[in-house]
């Protein structure tokens with residue numbers, strides 16, 4: 001089920017959290033796939049006014065996605081929304097469970113900067129193998145998975161508001177972002193998320209062999225050095241960027257919720 005619920009399904013914090021858990025798989029697997037290629041820095045250097053190959057690929061890919069009917073849901077937001085064409089094919093209406101202002105909440109600029117400036121150097125090897133087109137296609141998959149997960153924060157905020165409007169209304173009227181941030185933070189959930197994404201990186205990223213491999217195992221799991229992406233990188237990604245950006249989306253949505 002999508003975070004926004006199926007037809008007539010009641011939005012709940014448990015259901016939205018389940019969707020966030022499901023998005024973890026997409027993020028872990030997209031990073032594992034990207035890690036097949038080295039950094040390939042030339043893919044990110046701006047070739048004059050035309051921008052970088054990475055920017056070119058994402059712009060063009062998003063035109064195709066828009067024509068196919070993508071970007072109809074509040075969590076599916078393009079990185080270059082300007083001048084995208086309308087869908088060429090019929091699209092299915094999705095239940096409108098969020099406040100109309102949800103469409104104004106977007107942190108994709110921060111997601112883009114985080115991915116290329118902070119995250120990419122953490123999980124890709126130095127080097128240049130010339131596979132630039134494949135590399136930026138893998139980057140696009142990572143960017144989409146990260147953006148979708150972070151913007152699911154709109155559903156989290158809506159559910160939390162609906163569950164206790166009396167708690168959220170005063171700081172919304174006071175435009176008190178810090179108070180809202182404290183209200184919507186659940187430290188026990190944060191710790192579980194960090195542990196789970198680290199475990200998923202260890203399990204999904206291990207080399208599977210038919211021989212019994214005791215050397216590269218640590219209490220039954222692959223050693224971090226054997227994993228395709230260091231599990232500690234996933235924990236750091238969520239701790240430093242994914243969950244804080246999700247909360248930024250929650251706060252931005254709540255500040256617009258009563259207007």
Ligand SMILES: C=C(O[C@@H]1C=C(C(=O)O)C=C[C@H]1O)C(=O)O
Nearest residue numbers: 156184185186189190193243246
């Ligand atoms: C998404 C939620 O809100 C906050 C953000 C979290 C996250 O991004 O995983 C987890 C807990 C909260 O601090 C939630 O309560 O589930």
